Amino acid sequence: MESPFKNILIFLEASESSIDAVRYAVMLAKFHQAKLWAVFVVDTKALQDLLRARIFIKTEELEYEHDLEEDGRRYLNYAAEIAREKGFKSLGELGLKRVRQGLTTPEELYRAVGEA
DSSP states (O other), X not given: OOOSOSEEEEEEOSSXXXXXXXXXXXXXXXXXXXXXXXXXXXXXXXXXXXXXXXXXXXXXXXXXXXXHHXXXXXXXXXXXXXXXXXXXXXXXXXXXXXXXXXXXXXXHHHHHHHHO
């Protein structure tokens, strides 16, 4: 019987539940012999909204975006480490993606990752 999964995409954010999702996805991908992908999305629209509302000045927006990207790199590296520890050799990284629109549904995330 063919596996129902060929590719599994993990959306990472800076949270413990995100790491739990990585652990679950690694085991699911390993069991189904699926390709595993990890992505960390930096939603720049939210930062631009804060700038427009004058909550941030431009330099603060850029610093915060840089900090979010650094967090993303750390989480992607940690996801790869978890995968390796579980003997999963094939973690494809879509890496950091910057999106200019707000994301509210999985479909929007999927489209944004494909476009970025």
